[in-house]
Amino acid sequence: MRSVIVVSTLLLVSPSAWAQSLPSPDVEEDREAEVELRFKALAQLGDRERAAGRLREAARAYRQALNVRHDSLVAGRLGMVLVEGGRPEDAPELLLDAIHRAPAATPAERAERKRFFEAHEVARAHxxxxxxxxxxxxxxxxxxxxxxxxxxxxxxxxxxxxxxxxxxxxxxxxxxxxxxxxxxxxxxxxxxxPLTAHKVEEKPAVYVPEKDPTATLSAVVAGPEFTKQEDPFAYEEQPKDPTTATERKGLRGFLGVGPVVVFGVASWMPAVGAMIGGGLQVNQHLSIGLEARGAWLTTGVADEPINAMTAGGMASLCGHYKWFFGCALGHLGVIRVEFTSRSYKPASFADVKPGAGGRIGAKIRVTESFTIQAAADVLGLSSGVQVVVGPTILSDQPPVMFGVQIGGGWEF
Known part of the structure; x- marks a missing residue:
């Protein structure tokens, strides 16, 4: 009698159990609808936060929406929030996706895609x-x-x-x-x-008995409340040292040109001219160079109709550290004094002036090959310059010249 009862119970219970184990045809549709509702809620939250000017919250909501499912329109709006929030370097890939895939059927959609393009150009410049x-x-x-x-x-x-x-x-x-x-x-x-294949080394076969694979793993749960993907403003990148960001290494040549102002050309008044030079950068800390320059006095010596100029060449040996450099200089040039015909009998005198000195300056790299540099130098000459008219000494210049220059340079 007991066996009959058991069989009857099984016959009665089994159909209902089978029915409960079979999935409902509406379960998958309900799951997809739930995902879509969550996506729309997060996307709308991002729109509201952005309209209110809360860019960090808007970026977080858009990122969470994209984690639910990808949508090019939401990706573009996240990219615009990053540009507006000061993180343009993280936005171009999102904006490019929106430019190519976001809908553009209505005038409003086309206008928004145009804003995506404008934001991408702003971000691309960074x-x-x-x-x-x-x-x-x-x-x-x-x-x-x-x-x-x-x-x-x-x-x-x-x-x-x-x-x-x-x-x-x-x-x-x-x-x-x-x-x-x-x-x-x-x-x-x-x-x-380029990938290089491993080198295969032939070794004699050695039998090593297999050890018991045992391992102890510990789980650690820690970290911020939101990941960088959900909150792109949470982690600020450390700025890189601009003095080494584009530094090139190895032996290379350089060429520079620019204006120069020289003091001490038969007068302490400024003489204005130009320089051109070149040389070799042996490594990041040492360079050698040659330079030619000429400068003409902007006023007459002692306000008289007497002109003066200097021209010559310099050899340099420079040490570099980050932006700054210092050089030892060797100089060989002439100082020429000319009496004009307005008040004097025309005559000109030129003296060769060898000398030596030093230079300090700073160099800033604009691109990988172009630099801007400024420098000041002092030269001690073999002798000074004295300008005499009759018994009158108009100028008695000591044997020293000061120079200031700024120019651009190219490395190759």
Missing amino acids: GSWVEVMVSHAGARVTVDGIDRNDAGRSAFWTFVAGGEHEIRATLDGFEEAVVKFTAVKGQDMKVPV
């Missing part, structure tokens, strides 16, 4: 689009420690801020490739990343 070209497909690639090649492509574009960056690529069977490059703001560039 960095560079870089085409990373990996020699082998399937490699894991990071740019400044962030994964940039989930699809394992052999070439892809990414946006980076201006300055120095590092690319690392890893692939089974190959050595890790590390490439450092300097991005110039507003200029696109290509960076090749």
Whole structure:
């Protein structure tokens, strides 16, 4: 009798249990509707926060909406918030996605896409689009420690801020490739990343008994309330040293030109002219150079119709530290004094003036190849200059000249 009861119970219970185990046809639709409602709520929250001027909260809401599902329109609005909030270097990829994929069927949508384009141009001026070209497909690639090649492509574009960056690529069977490059703001560039295969060393086979695979793993849960993806304003990047951001290394040549002002050309009044020079940058701390310059006195000696000028060449040996440099100078030139025909019998005198001295200055790198520098120098000459008319000494200049110059330079 007991067995009969058990069988009857099973027959009665089993159909209902089977019915409960089968998924409802509406469950999947309900899940998709719930996801869509959450996405729309976060996107609308981002719109409201942006309209209220709370850019950090708007960026967080847009980022959370994109974590629910991707939408090019929301990506573009997040990019505009980043530009408005002072983080333009993080916005170009989001804005480019919106420019290409956001809807533009209505006038309002077309106007918003135009704003996406304008914001992208503002953001692009703060960095560079870089085409990373990996020699082998399937490699894991990071740019400044962030994964940039989930699809394992052999070439892809990414946006980076201006300055120095590092690319690392890893692939089974190959050595890790590390490439450092300097991005110039507003200029696109290509960076090749070559991978080198591991060298196979033939070794005698040695049997090593397998050890018990034991490991102790500890779980640590810590960190900020929001990730950088959800709150892009949470982590401020440390500024890089501008003196080393675009520094080039190794032997290279340079050429410079610019105006010069010289004091001590038969008078303490300024003599104005130009200089041109060139040389070799042996390394980042040492350079040698040759320079030619000429300068003409802007007024007459002792306010008389007497002209004076200097012309000559200098050799320099300079030491460099960051922006600053100091040089030892050797000078060989002439100082020429000319009496004009307005008040005197025309005559001119030129004396060769060898000398030596020093220079200090500062050099600022504008681009990878162009620099601007300013310098001041002092030269001690072999003798001074005395200008005499009859029994009157108009000028008795000591054997020293001071110079100030500013100019541009090119490295190659």
